[in-house]
Amino acid sequence: MKDRVEALKQEIAGFTVKDAAGLEAYRMRFISRKSVVGDLFAGLRDVAPEDKKEMGALLNSLKVYAQDRFRELVASLEEGQGQEVAAGLDLTLPPAEDVLGAEHPLSGVKARIVEIFERMGFNLSEGPEIEDDWHNFSALNFPENHPAREMQDTFFIEKNPDIALRTHTSSVQVRVMENEKPPIRTLSPGRVYRNEAISARAHCVFHQVEGLYINKSVSFADLKQTMLHFAQEFFGEGTKIRLRPSYFPFTEPSAELDVSCGICSGKGCNVCKYTGWLEIGGCGMVDPNVLKSSGIDPEEFTGFAFGMGIERMAMLKYQINDLRLFTENDIRFLKQFVSV
Incomplete structure (x- = not known):
């Protein structure tokens, strides 16, 4: 051994x-x-x-x-x-540059809007992008002959005229009202679709964020103060708002929401077309017919709703003049938002 x-x-x-x-x-x-x-x-x-x-x-x-x-x-x-x-290493080569990624401008603007309204007590809600006629139109008080129901404005699903790609996120609010009892305070961001020609100011796919508040004794003054607080949080403390009478099927009274131009401080410039104001969305008191359609008693509860385009908010915030830049993935455009 x-x-x-x-x-x-x-x-x-x-x-x-x-x-x-x-x-x-x-x-x-x-x-x-x-x-x-x-x-x-x-x-x-x-x-x-x-x-x-x-x-x-x-x-x-x-x-x-x-x-x-x-x-x-x-x-x-x-x-x-x-x-x-x-x-195998070439030590004479310069070091590789650290490349930082960046949040897409639409994602950043959406997150900022959500953050502001969440601090005001709004909860997030989501819904399907393929909707039926009831949630997208009828429950929102759209009359049978309303132009939005026509093929030239809406993407209908082939062979089923009652199913379409949602044209706004208000359909999510209908679902919330059907399944929850007041008080309701909800925010609905998401992608929407319109049958429009693509240009610098319009697109067939874009993003909206809409809010809804329903409770006893909710007034137009509550809506105005909510919009003013949001505008000053998003655009700056000195921002002013203006409400212009308008019409939407699901609100009455209705108003277009403008904010004072932050570029010229309301004095007038080419961005605000020398008016001193920039339109950011629409708002109004929820129509009693909309409340009834969702099983809420309009004699007991009132509410307000508002909506704005996320692309529109991003264009105003970053002074972007072409809506197509958000979806073309041009690296030269996206590099402008790289974190520093």
């Missing part, structure tokens, strides 16, 4: 590895549970009692030697691989 131990020491000393497979071969032969060294330990039972102590010490020495040699081979292999990697 002594001769066998000596022969294994020489074999271990002369063993070389070039890759991970060679290292595994060494491990299996010399230090695994079923290795040749392990077989020698199993043979101790056949050694004479008076020689077992000496042979045990000899085998332990062989085992430790095999393990030390394994660690040497591992270190040698790792060093060699590191040198190969280093040999």
Whole structure:
């Protein structure tokens, strides 16, 4: 057995590895549970009692030697691989520039709008982008002959004239009113679709955010103060608002919401077309017919609603003059919003 131990020491000393497979071969032969060294330990039972102590010490020495040699081979292999990697590097090249990503301007504006209204107590709600006629039109008091119901304004699903791509996120508010009891305070951001020609000022796919508040004794004054607070949070503390009479099927009275131009401080410039005001959306008191359609008693509850285009808000905030830039993925445009 002594001769066998000596022969294994020489074999271990002369063993070389070039890759991970060679290292595994060494491990299996010399230090695994079923290795040749392990077989020698199993043979101790056949050694004479008076020689077992000496042979045990000899085998332990062989085992430790095999393990030390394994660690040497591992270190040698790792060093060699590191040198190969280093040999492939050109240290004269300039360092790679750190490239920071950026939030898309529409995502950033949407997040800011949501943040402002969430602090006012509005909850987020979502709904399907493919809607039925009831939630998209009828429940919102659209008359049967309203232009929005025509093919030239809406994308209807083929073979089913009662199903269409939603034209506004007001359909989400209908679903909320049908499933929740007042008080309701909800905000509905999302993608909407209109059958329009794509240009610098219009697109067939864009984003809206609409809000709804229903409770007892809600007044137009509540709507005005809510819009004023939002405008000053989004555009700046000195921002003023203006409400111009308008018409929407689902609100009465209705108003267009303008904010004072932050570029010229209301004095007039080419951005605001020298009026001093910028239109950002529409608003009004929820029509009693809309409340009735969703099972809410208009004699007990009143409410207000508002809506604005996220693209419109982003264009005003960043002075962007072409709506198509948001969807064309032009890297030159997107790089302007990289974090610094």
